[in-house]
Amino acid sequence: MLVVAALPFFSLYTWLSGRSCAELRQRLGAFNSDFERKQDRCVWFHAASVGEVQAVVAILSAMQDMGIKADIVITTVTKQGLLAAKRQCMNQAYCLFAPLDLPWVIERFIRKLDPSLYVCLETELWPNMLRLAKRHRINTLLLNGRLSKKSLRKYLWGKPFVRQILACFDAAAVIHSLDRERYLALGFDQDKIDVHGNAKYDLPLSKVANSTLTGEILSDASLRESTRIHYHEALDLVPNQPLLVAGSTHAGEEAILISVFENLLPKIPNLVLLLAPRHLDRLDQIKNDLRRKQIGFQTFSQVLQGQRNTQVIILDRMGELAKLYAVATYVFCGGSLTPQGGHNIMEPAIWGKSPFYGPNMQDFRDARDLLEEAKAGFTVHDGQELSDRIWYFHCHQEEFQQAAHRALTVSSQQQGSAHKQAMLVSRLLTVNVHHC
Numbered sequence: 001m002l003v004v005a006a007l008p009f010f011s012l013y014t015w016l017s018g019r020s021c022a023e024l025r026q027r028l029g030a031f032n033s034d035f036e037r038k039q040d041r042c043v044w045f046h047a048a049s050v051g052e053v054q055a056v057v058a059i060l061s062a063m064q065d066m067g068i069k070a071d072i073v074i075t076t077v078t079k080q081g082l083l084a085a086k087r088q089c090m091n092q093a094y095c096l097f098a099p100l101d102l103p104w105v106i107e108r109f110i111r112k113l114d115p116s117l118y119v120c121l122e123t124e125l126w127p128n129m130l131r132l133a134k135r136h137r138i139n140t141l142l143l144n145g146r147l148s149k150k151s152l153r154k155y156l157w158g159k160p161f162v163r164q165i166l167a168c169f170d171a172a173a174v175i176h177s178l179d180r181e182r183y184l185a186l187g188f189d190q191d192k193i194d195v196h197g198n199a200k201y202d203l204p205l206s207k208v209a210n211s212t213l214t215g216e217i218l219s220d221a222s223l224r225e226s227t228r229i230h231y232h233e234a235l236d237l238v239p240n241q242p243l244l245v246a247g248s249t250h251a252g253e254e255a256i257l258i259s260v261f262e263n264l265l266p267k268i269p270n271l272v273l274l275l276a277p278r279h280l281d282r283l284d285q286i287k288n289d290l291r292r293k294q295i296g297f298q299t300f301s302q303v304l305q306g307q308r309n310t311q312v313i314i315l316d317r318m319g320e321l322a323k324l325y326a327v328a329t330y331v332f333c334g335g336s337l338t339p340q341g342g343h344n345i346m347e348p349a350i351w352g353k354s355p356f357y358g359p360n361m362q363d364f365r366d367a368r369d370l371l372e373e374a375k376a377g378f379t380v381h382d383g384q385e386l387s388d389r390i391w392y393f394h395c396h397q398e399e400f401q402q403a404a405h406r407a408l409t410v411s412s413q414q415q416g417s418a419h420k421q422a423m424l425v426s427r428l429l430t431v432n433v434h435h436c
Contacts, residue, residue: 023079026097029108035073035094037114041429042071044115046098046129049081051200051363052121055144057088058199062422064092070429073113075099077124101126110136117428122146127161130168139428142172143421144199146366147182155186163187170428173421176370196424197417201346201367204415208322208350224326224351231327235272236308242271242329244390247321248278248343249334254286256337256383258293261312263387268394274300274324276315278334278343283316290314326351330390333357337382342368345377352408354400356380356389370414376407 025031045056056074063070074085075098085095094113099105106129118133119141120126133140147155155162166188173196174180180195205220209227218226237243244264246257254275261273277286283299290297290312297312300320315321325331325348336342336358345355346367354371356378361368371377380386393400 023097027100027105029099029105029112031096031112035071035113037071039069039071041069041116042073042114043117043119043425043429044073044075044113045093046075046118046120046124046126047077047081047085048122048124049076049078050084051366052076052124052144053081053084053088055121055199056085058202058418059143059421059425060089060092062199062202062418063425066419066422066426068422068426068429070116070425073115099129101128103128103132106132110138117141117425119143119425123151125162125165127165130165134168139170139431140168141424141428142169142174143424144417145172145174145183145193146176146179147174147186149182152182152185159186170431171424173424175366176373178373194420196420197414198366198370199414199418199421201344201370201411201414202416202418203346203350203411205350208347209326227323227326227351231324234304235274235313235327236303237272237327238270242268242394243274243327244271244330244332245274245276245321245324245328245348246332247276247325247334247348249275249332250278250338250340251282251285252338253334255289256386257332258290258295258312260383260387260390262295263383264390265311267391270311272311272313274313274315274328276321276324280316280318283314286314322347325353328353330393331355332380332386336360337380345371346411346414349376349407349411352404354378354403354407356386370410371407374406374410376403376410378403 047053047056053076060072072093074089074093074095076082076085077098082095082097085093089095099109110132115138117139121144123146130140163186166186169192172183172188172193174183174193175198177195180193183193184190205223209223244261249257254277257273257275261271264271275286277283287297295312296310297314298308298310299314299316301316303313328348331348331353333343333345333348333355337360339360341363342357342361343364344367345357345364348355349371354376359379359381368377378389380389
């Protein structure tokens with residue numbers, strides 16, 4: 001009823017905001033489907049926005065590795081999510097805007113797409129969609145599920161209704177044990193729900209470090225050590241020399257990191273700073289800023305070609321940052337002190353590094369929550385706080401090593417998540433459905 005009541009306002013918003021009528025028609029199911037079935041089975045993934053799309057991408061990759069054959073449909077609520085889905089899955093999925101949760105709209109989508117399995121990501125719980133999926137004997141699955149304490153309190157007010165909706169799921173995989181406890185508190189069947197970690201952060205170390213491999217299959221521990229040694233030698237570091245890696249920085253952040261470096265240098269005279277800008281077209285700007293401050297620097301390429309003779313290095317190559325975290329003593333992840341939404345803080349965590357980052361982590365809020373719940377990641381609000389944190393941990397190295405160990409534990413818990421969730425997809429593609 002709420003959706004029906006909101007429909008005129010949504011239509012007015014579409015017109016006033018300049019959104020196309022084609023988008024509204026698509027959300028109403030009035031689109032000419034050019035979706036061609038090639039397989040006997042079809043999986044419909046529903047993701048709200050960009051974050052959920054990243055989980056879908058990881059699960060699709062695992063499905064491909066496992067040889068699971070099915071046509072794929074991805075629907076998203078936001079335009080940004082749709083663009084991300086098309087960009088990353090264009091060759092393997094049919095992507096479109098999600099339907100409004102109206103019975104007659106859902107019926108249109110189901111008729112045109114004819115899915116065998118409906119998969120919703122994280123907390124995308126649409127009552128009419130789930131009920132009609134079961135009426136049409138379509139299996140339903142919740143993947144990469146999460147439920148915040150705030151959302152739990154809200155849902156508890158309507159627990160009888162929410163419990164009926166949750167009963168429509170054939171199975172669920174949630175990120176954390178806390179998520180499982182919260183879903184159980186709402187009445188989810190305990191036999192249907194498992195903890196499988198976060199597929200978005202299922203980052204196999206062997207893939208991240210592929211360019212340092214020599215064909216030999218190494219354990220993760222051996223790979224971490226061999227990669228650390230490789231970059232320790234490449235950067236011409238002496239034993240125990242501290243290295244601050246500032247990864248994926250944006251305009252305005254390099255100046256902050258340079259100030260942090262200058263503040264720490266009197267206390268940590270042998271500190272090395274490696275600046276890794278997100279966009280390489282900003283290299284000249286960063287170089288000019290360093291020259292104005294009369295700070296010597298070399299590019300990473302120059303260091304590789306000769307001997308390092310400065311304490312500031314600018315990364316000028318793509319594809320190296322994720323591996324350079326292996327040799328870092330301290331890591332700052334950029335896009336977070338300025339309003340870019342942050343970057344993937346699990347990348348340093350898989351090397352056993354406890355990252356620092358600013359407060360603007362909207363795009364990676366779930367990763368931040370995972371690390372901070374384990375006291376393995378640290379928000380800093382400005383350069384002074386980052387300086388103070390690094391100096392504190394320099395003086396309390398055992399405490400920082402414990403945080404680093406916890407970061408590695410958190411990242412390890414995500415490994416295999418995409419594979420486990422793909423296994424659930426495979427299983428539900430082959431079983432009979434129930435009615436809720």
